[in-house]
Amino acid sequence: MSETAPLLQLDGVNTHIGPYHILQGVELMVPRGGLTMLLGRNGAGKTTTLRTIMGLWHASAGRVRFDGAEITAWATPDIARAGIAYVPENMGIFADLTVRENLLLAARAGDIDEGRLRWVFGLFPALKKFWSLPAGFLSGGQKQMLSIARAVIEPRKLFLIDEPTKGLAPAIIMNMIAAFRELKQTAATILLVEQNFMFAKSLGDTVAVMDNGRVVHSGSMAELAEDRDLQHRLLGLSLDSHQ
């Protein structure tokens, strides 16, 4: 597999949920080793795109290719085992399991690697403090940290992360930005859905913008951050209102 080929590629992906036609021909490329932001208004199809990649909803047409293999019809566990970690919008924390057990479950190799755990504690110190506490007792921000820690507790090829800043206080968002910056240092490939444009601007290398179930723009994040007309047209916002 060529190192220049995109790690993840969606070609003409359509997804139906019941009678609703949500994704209507999504074309998306996620290059290796960077952070791609998936932006768009509410209802544009961002979450559905991530869930379709993970096989939680199957594409009714089109192809999903990951690391050289077509995974369109694969079962979710097989997609995860191919090297994709997923952090859902609702975090998917097992509230009755302790922080330790949540992480242990994500460590498919068996025990948690000590070095990796120290690195995770460095990213999110609160998790060490509440190590033996059921995850249901954590605050919203701590749950989000646990959800991301669970995804990164073992090395994966691709991280799909859905709105990690949703409902979080600004101070915790700053912590998140620092954590993602450190994750980027590991040359991880990340596809991140986000509504917070400042967050997206500070982290994104490349960007794709969705509207009505399609990708309507893709390019570099820096380019979009500098083009206020484009932001206004694609997202209905300007950076001024977020600064």
Added chain:
Amino acid sequence: MTDIDAGELAKSRHYDWAPLLLLPLLAIAALPLIGSLSTWATLTAAGLAMGMIIFIIASGLTLVFGLMDVLNFGHGAFISVGAYVAAILLVPLSGLLQADSLALNILALLALIALAMVATGLLGWAFERVIIMPVYGQHLKQILVTVGGMIVAQQLIIVLWGPVQLSFPLPTAFRGAIVLGDVAIERYRVIAVVVGFLVFAGMLLVLNRTKIGLLIRAGVENREMVEALGYHIRRLFVGVFVAGSTLAGLGGVMWALYREELTPGMGMEVLVLVFIVVIIGGLGSIGGCFLGSLLVAVTANYAGFLAPKVALGSNILLMVLILLWRSRGLYPVANR
């Protein structure tokens, strides 16, 4: 204090002890109503023994409910089939069962139980493949087909063994009572309590100390996320379903020994209590199931003595009161 110690302390502070007080409170409240200490002790011991057997039967059902959201009314078939299949060995092993040797009695009983568990395990596997699998996610159809499956199993028992009540005698060493002052407790009830505790301890050990157990507990909360972490929950479910069926088979043998008789409808009769237990315990909760089983059985025994005419409704009343207090059961599983 280290950070991790702080976490342990916080956990202990958050443990929900209130439901555990219900059983002693119920027992204490019943004592003055019953009047006689020896009668009260006998009823309580009988209730605990019956509760343990109900727990063995119900524990598999609550995991199936919790893990895959399947309403399996066919669970009663495993109880009956387990007991009837075990009865096949009653005549060939009668010498061992009626011998004046505890060791020989236990050996024979273990053979009966092993046969019952193998048979119900295989039946459970086939039941899941043929009856349950086509109706995942469709509750109404699940009720219809699993009730249908249980009726078919019941009729097959009638065809093979006849409709009449059969005797299922206790092994010689299990008969009689242990007398402590004025209190006489039947030996078999003590054995049932011990077996129930062993099953409960075994389940807690598997659920809390193994990766499989961790996956089951996680799957009860959020199936989709378990799959997204790379685990095939479908395979896990088949395993849990078969394990639940084998436990129902064990429970069937123990229930038959408790009553010392077999009837084709015995599974259906006890299933009502089992569903009450699963509901008041909290769907998918093993701890809740254990406590619920004891509460249901002890209540039934006290009510049967104090007011036989309302005994049948006593468990419905218990369920209503508990659901008014905690609408999702005594120990609800998060996210359900």
